[in-house]
Amino acid sequence: MAGRGRGRFITVEGLEGAGKTTCLATIEAVLRAAGEPEPLFTREPGGTPFGEALRGVLLDPQYQGMTAEAEALTVFAARAEHLARVVRPTLEAGRWVVSDRFTDATYAYQGGGRGLGDARVAELEAWVHAGFSPDRTLLLDVEPGVGRARIAARDADADRFERERDAFFRAARAAYHRRAAAEPERFRIVDANRPEADVAAQVRAKIEALLGARSET
Ligand SMILES: Nc1ncnc2c1ncn2[C@@H]1O[C@H](COP(=O)(O)OP(=O)(O)O)[C@@H](O)[C@H]1O
Numbered sequence: 001m002a003g004r005g006r007g008r009f010i011t012v013e014g015l016e017g018a019g020k021t022t023c024l025a026t027i028e029a030v031l032r033a034a035g036e037p038e039p040l041f042t043r044e045p046g047g048t049p050f051g052e053a054l055r056g057v058l059l060d061p062q063y064q065g066m067t068a069e070a071e072a073l074t075v076f077a078a079r080a081e082h083l084a085r086v087v088r089p090t091l092e093a094g095r096w097v098v099s100d101r102f103t104d105a106t107y108a109y110q111g112g113g114r115g116l117g118d119a120r121v122a123e124l125e126a127w128v129h130a131g132f133s134p135d136r137t138l139l140l141d142v143e144p145g146v147g148r149a150r151i152a153a154r155d156a157d158a159d160r161f162e163r164e165r166d167a168f169f170r171a172a173r174a175a176y177h178r179r180a181a182a183e184p185e186r187f188r189i190v191d192a193n194r195p196e197a198d199v200a201a202q203v204r205a206k207i208e209a210l211l212g213a214r215s216e217t
Pocket residue numbers: 014015016017018019020021022023150151153154192193194195196197199
C-alpha cells in the first residue's frame with residue numbers, strides 16, 4: 001500500500017531452547033490474519049549469504065575459545081550486512097520484519113555470557129545502528145536447564161553455544177532481564193518454561209496487542 005510508511009520491526013530473544021524458532025509460526029499467523037502484506041522472517045546471526053557464512057563460523061565447535069571480542073565483532077559484521085541489505089530496505093518498503101534474535105542477544109551472550117560488558121557492546125551498537133532499534137522485542141524467558149533439555153531432544157550435535165555451561169546461560173539470562181527492565185516499553189516477557197500451547201497463546205496476545213496499539217494511532 002503506497003504511503004503506509006515504515007513496517008514494524010519485531011525481534012524474538014531468549015536462550016537456547018526457549019522456543020524462539022517455534023513461535024515464529026504463531027507470529028506469522030497473527031500478522032497474516034491482520035492483513036500485513038508479506039511479513040519477512042529472518043534470523044541473526046545470518047539473514048544474508050555473508051551473514052549465514054559467518055553464522056556457520058560462530059556456531060562451529062572447532063572455534064571453541066574464540067575471544068569475546070572476535071565473537072562480538074563477527075556478530076556485528078553479519079548484522080551490518082543484514083541491516084543494510086535486508087532489514088532496513090524491507091521496513092522502508094512498508095513490510096514488517098521479524099528477526100529470530102538481534103542486538104539484545106549480543107548484550108546477553110557476548111556482554112553477559114562472555115563477560116565483555118554492556119559498554120563494549122554499546123560501542124558496536126552505536127557504530128552499526130545508532131538510533132535504530134526494534135519496535136517490539138519478545139523475550140522468551142526460560143530456565144537454562146529447561147532450554148537445555150529441549151535442545152538435547154532436538155539436536156544430535158550441540159553447536160558452539162549450546163556446549164556452554166550453565167553459568168554462561170545464567171549470565172546471559174540476567175543480561176536479558178536487565179535489558180528488559182531498562183526498556184519496558186519495548187520488551188514483552190513471555191514465560192517460556194510453559195508448555196508449547198501456553199507459550200503460543202502468550203505470544204499471540206502480545207502480537208495482537210501490538211497490532212491493536214498501531215490501529216489506535
Ligand atoms: N514451550 C515448549 N515446551 C516444550 N518444548 C518446546 C517448547 N517450545 C519449543 N519446544 C521444542 O523445543 C525445541 C527447541 O525449540 P526452538 O523453537 O528450536 O528453540 P530456540 O529457537 O529458542 O532455540 C524444539 O524441539 C521445539 O519443538
